[in-house]
Amino acid sequence: MSLVLPWVGKLFGTALSTYLTGLVGAALLAPVVNFWWPDLPANLTAEAYSQWKLHDQWALRVAHYTPWLTYWWNTQRWFPIISVISGSPDILSKQDKELVTKFMDNKENYVEQVRQQGEYESLHRDINIGFGKWEYTPLDLQNPFPNNEGSVHLWQGDEDIMVPVTLQRYIAQNLPWVHYHELSGSGHLFPHADGVSETIIKLLLGVK
Known part of the structure; x- marks a missing residue:
């Protein structure tokens, strides 16, 4: 079994502890990075935050x-x-x-899938969770596979405008048990590029 997870809230740790038996790995695909995590360098968060549009900065503050x-x-x-x-x-x-x-060829079905829990739960609450006040940061996480019985992979596009690559790099550098994959020329939607999803799954399952 493999999982695709976010850093968000306690979901990462909870999901891993729940499914740890028989789990061969977990993949995080451009997970949200909270600019207010205290363990992140202030200069990096300030630089990344300043790259967002002003009205988006205000929305995140809210x-x-x-x-x-x-x-x-x-x-x-x-x-x-x-x-x-x-x-x-x-x-x-x-x-x-x-x-x-x-997505434009099948926009209605795509929007329905993304918002299947309702607009508030799927959009507004997600923003609150991602950028709210956390009890911990990803840098507090421990290796869920201390005996190398599985692996955690973090995938990030280096041209992702929504999730700053500089902060993702810092997190990966400080979690040596995370296998970091940075995709050159890729943005936030890289999993939808031809062959990428297959590569992610095969790597998790150890299939060549």
């Missing part, structure tokens, strides 16, 4: 400091809402813009 306002903030019509929800192309890399055309 999610972090006043999460009860997140839904209102991203549904009002007076000023721009967070780009992830509005669907702004500004957060898409060159590769992302090429890959997103795959």
Whole structure:
């Protein structure tokens, strides 16, 4: 068995402990990085945060400091809402813009799948969890496979606009048990590129 997981909240540790028996590995695909994690260098987080559009910076501040306002903030019509929800192309890399055309052919089914838990749970609550106040950071995590009975892989595109590659690199460098894979020229949607998903699964299962 293998799992594809985020860093988000306690899900990573909980999922691994739940499915550890028979688990051969776990993959994290461009997991969200919280700019307020205290273990991350301030200069790196400040630089990465400044690269976001100003209205997106404000939306993240709302999610972090006043999460009860997140839904209102991203549904009002007076000023721009967070780009992830509005669907702004500004957060898409060159590769992302090429890959997103795959979804346009079947947009209704794709949107329905992404929002199957409802708009609030699938979008607004996800933002609150990802950028809220955490009880721990990924750097607190311990190797779930201390006897090398499995492996954890972290995949990241180096042109991902939504998830800063500099912060992901730092996390990977400080978790030596994580196998880090940085994809050159790739954005946030790299799993949808031809052959990438197959490569990820084969690596997890040890299939050549």
